[in-house]
Amino acid sequence: MPDGLDRISRKKEKYRRRQVEVFNAAAAVFAEKGYHGASTGDIATKLGIAQSSLYYYFKSKDEALEMVCLEGTKGYVERLKVIVESSLTPAQKIRGAILSHIQPIDTIPDYFRTFTEELRYLPRSRRKMLNQMISDYNKLMERILADGVANKTFKTSLDCHLAMLQLISQCNEAPQWISSKTGYNLEEIATSIADNFLLGATRR
């Protein structure tokens, strides 16, 4: 006779796994058609279930978008924080940060794309946590650059804030370079972004 708590948590686990399938489908449809272009009917069709069944797994389409965005950015800040606080050189930190940033393009492309392109359609009330996360993330990235300048690794003339925006923008656009028939892989792309930046920014 199995333990009662075990039984309950096993049930919840089953529910949670199905929920992940639902969010996977939502992410795929959001990424393909955009949040407003995607209907809950589209998501249901992708899963082969009735549209109304979705509401057993989320309360509203808004909530589904929030969940997809949260899942798509899970661990982002933490991974960058580890890099920032490591004992790597500024140049190595940049390489690591870029690679870490674009990794999800491989592992969870639909979540990544939904986050970068559809976040703006989240109602203000749901966007607070995610905006805070983005702000934290940007500050961390900028800190790597500022440390590099303080360090005399990077040129004094480097505008850290602008450079941060340029690096992150390139990372966020990278998914579109892959579909662009030329078959770059993510590591090539990360290396290229980092190389091009470091070649220009590094003191000689």
Add this chain to the structure above:
Amino acid sequence: MPDGLDRISRKKEKYRRRQVEVFNAAAAVFAEKGYHGASTGDIATKLGIAQSSLYYYFKSKDEALEMVCLEGTKGYVERLKVIVESSLTPAQKIRGAILSHIQPIDTIPDYFRTFTEELRYLPRSRRKMLNQMISDYNKLMERILADGVANKTFKTSLDCHLAMLQLISQCNEAPQWISSKTGYNLEEIATSIADNFLLGATRR
């Protein structure tokens, strides 16, 4: 008694001017809410007219999006072609190309944003000409880079295709850096993108 043709063209001109106001409103609403998030009612409200009145100026919402995208890219390829075929140095061409690319962010921001973010929602049939235009544009930009390599201005190791994608991506994301409270102006941004690229790519 005015010439007949004159009278007709003057009327058409009046119609055309009102149509521009309509497309301006459409571009503004598309840019703010996204194509699918924007309703024709939103556009009409912005103009202070009835929703049904819009259909005197365009046949469908799709067509409005197409017109906005076409207007937003008018002259793009031509301007770049002039730069490519000029006698400027590759480095000067890059500076000119970047400045030319982001100019519309100042002059017609809503058209620019709608083009870069909402083009994907144009039905395939309407997207052909615009896709061709983008392809031509990218090739021209890549040619500047390839010429610079052939020229020994840029390093042999430069991946021209990837570098082209990186430059254009940065330009297309630039609007978001401006709203980002820090008050950069477009020329600063263009200079920064060009400097950072040229510093790394130029032979020494």
Add this chain to the structure above:
DNA sequence: ATTTTTTTCGATAGACCTATTGAAAAAAAG
């Protein structure tokens, strides 16, 4: 002032979409 042309409007058909609800089906437990 009257006629013609241009522009706007109200009403609405016809789709589609989100979210709810109570019931049915499926799965798990007893």
Add this chain to the structure above:
DNA sequence: CTTTTTTTCAATAGGTCTATCGAAAAAAAT
């Protein structure tokens, strides 16, 4: 096998949206 719980479904209320149409209003021409 029966009961309980979980999961799915059909039906639908209530809302929004695009596009059409004939009429009205406004402007221009005669």
